[in-house]
Amino acid sequence: MSDAIVIEGLTKHYGERRVVDSVNLRIPAGCVYGFLGRNGAGKSTLIKMLLGMVQPDAGSATLLGENTRELSPAMRGRIAYLAEGHPIYRWMSVGEAALFSRAFHTKWHDHFVDGILDHFAISRKAKIGRLSNGQRAQVSLALALAPDPELLILDDPTLGLDTVVRRDFLESMIHLIQRSGRTILFSSHILGDVERVADRIGILSSGVLRVDCPTEHFKMALRRVVLEFVGSVPEFPRCQGLVSQRQHGGKLELVVVGYSEEHAAIAESLGAVSVEVLEMNLEDAFIAYTRGPARPLPSFEREMLPC
Amino acid sequence: MLKALVWKEFRELMPLILLTIIAEFALVCTAMGMQLGLSSSERGEIPFIGTDLSAFIVTVPAIFVCAMALMQTWWESSRGTFLFLLHRPLPRSEIIAAKLLLGTVVCLIVTLLPTFVYALWAAAPGTHASPFDWSMTDSTWRQCLAIPVLYFGAFLSGMRPARWFVSRFFPLAASVAVFLLQISAPGGFVPLLVAFGLAVDAYFVWVIFDVAATRDFS
Numbered sequence: 001m002s003d004a005i006v007i008e009g010l011t012k013h014y015g016e017r018r019v020v021d022s023v024n025l026r027i028p029a030g031c032v033y034g035f036l037g038r039n040g041a042g043k044s045t046l047i048k049m050l051l052g053m054v055q056p057d058a059g060s061a062t063l064l065g066e067n068t069r070e071l072s073p074a075m076r077g078r079i080a081y082l083a084e085g086h087p088i089y090r091w092m093s094v095g096e097a098a099l100f101s102r103a104f105h106t107k108w109h110d111h112f113v114d115g116i117l118d119h120f121a122i123s124r125k126a127k128i129g130r131l132s133n134g135q136r137a138q139v140s141l142a143l144a145l146a147p148d149p150e151l152l153i154l155d156d157p158t159l160g161l162d163t164v165v166r167r168d169f170l171e172s173m174i175h176l177i178q179r180s181g182r183t184i185l186f187s188s189h190i191l192g193d194v195e196r197v198a199d200r201i202g203i204l205s206s207g208v209l210r211v212d213c214p215t216e217h218f219k220m221a222l223r224r225v226v227l228e229f230v231g232s233v234p235e236f237p238r239c240q241g242l243v244s245q246r247q248h249g250g251k252l253e254l255v256v257v258g259y260s261e262e263h264a265a266i267a268e269s270l271g272a273v274s275v276e277v278l279e280m281n282l283e284d285a286f287i288a289y290t291r292g293p294a295r296p297l298p299s300f301e302r303e304m305l306p307c
Numbered sequence: 308m309l310k311a312l313v314w315k316e317f318r319e320l321m322p323l324i325l326l327t328i329i330a331e332f333a334l335v336c337t338a339m340g341m342q343l344g345l346s347s348s349e350r351g352e353i354p355f356i357g358t359d360l361s362a363f364i365v366t367v368p369a370i371f372v373c374a375m376a377l378m379q380t381w382w383e384s385s386r387g388t389f390l391f392l393l394h395r396p397l398p399r400s401e402i403i404a405a406k407l408l409l410g411t412v413v414c415l416i417v418t419l420l421p422t423f424v425y426a427l428w429a430a431a432p433g434t435h436a437s438p439f440d441w442s443m444t445d446s447t448w449r450q451c452l453a454i455p456v457l458y459f460g461a462f463l464s465g466m467r468p469a470r471w472f473v474s475r476f477f478p479l480a481a482s483v484a485v486f487l488l489q490i491s492a493p494g495g496f497v498p499l500l501v502a503f504g505l506a507v508d509a510y511f512v513w514v515i516f517d518v519a520a521t522r523d524f525s
Contacts, residue, residue, distance in 0.1 A: 044525075045525065048390075048523075048524070048525055051394060053390060053393065053394075053523070053524040053525065054523040054524065054525055055521060055522075055523055073396040073397050073398060074396065075396075076394060076395070076396040076397075077396035079394075081390070081394045083387060083390035083391060083394075084387075085387055087386060087387035087388045087390055087391045088388070088391060089315070089319070089388060089391075090386075091318070091319065092318075099311075100311055100314075100315055101395075103308055103310070103311030104308050104311065104395040104396050104397060105396065
């Protein structure tokens, strides 16, 4: 399977701060990739570098085989990009926005636009500026889909949308995912959304890509381990896979990547009277993995598994 | 594609263009009224000479072109629509060229048209009780033709990234200095000043394209 997105050592500094740090990533064609990270983790900057909106300080990337520093107009026509906040000209009506966007594409499917507008009861005469955030998001998606792009890059598309609208937006997205061969990269803060649609996830933490694996793999690999002690609670020694530890009364709660016999042996040597290994849902796993101050985190394996 | 871009720019700027044209023609009408003694102001000024309103007919578009250039750049950037616009399947240079093309044409129309109307009125026999010769308009035309440098300076100020508010306006400040030099130098230097003005215009345009190609749109 060919790669729709290839990122090699992409790095960006803003002043002294390294916002994106030597990111390497390959996203196969047809994959739905969810990009996660806390605010300021570097998700938007990485996406903007992919689209040539931000110039990288080092590294390179290709989209559908073309270097992102010099994306040709023809290649841009094959890629849909929804920027954060769905910026469209607010003074335009929906119809004018569609006409404006259509002027740049040789291939344009009006029925995509009509279908979404009809489904969400959005009039073509309505001014973009008077639409709700959710309606604007749907119009953005409709305009992005009309040229039938091969690759969709969505920067936090559900940001600021209420639960119902978010669900509608995701359903539109799922519907479009069902069209074969289309690759989607989207960033989000909402783990439930990612869990619903992504085959594979990447987690950026302080600009470093810590996780790149199938969604299920991430959920399965991260475990909450509760150790119970009688008397004083010792500190768990730093070891491979340990993400965090917190003390609650006589209990020590660990978050561990790939809990193994080695971890169990350490727990036993510390004198734990009981060891409870718990599964975590994606949201809990993500929070546990990224909570707290910036620090080195155990990375997940990055082998490319088929989506 | 270019047509769509130009249409979008025009629609976006239309309220500002209309407002400026209305202000311009209000000034032209006031200037005519002063010549005819219809205005409460002192009458008998010679058109394009002394303290008549022709100076304001240039000042209004000077302010307008700066506002227009900032609307085309800074405003677009602050609303995030540059991300939408620059992802259109068109070379970035063509998108910027469409903005500059429309801006320059509007800049010249808004600057030259009211001056031309006022000059035509002044040249028509019997419209006012003062002498008129077309050479009296030279200084005003020169001022009009110096205005594009303000537009390019303001456009560059809106385009270039800056660490703080004041440094953003350095190109505009430089263009104001060039503009003042062009309009205040003695008449004998006109060819030299025109050449200098065009050279500065060309330099600004070159830097605008360079900045558009290399800056981060975040």
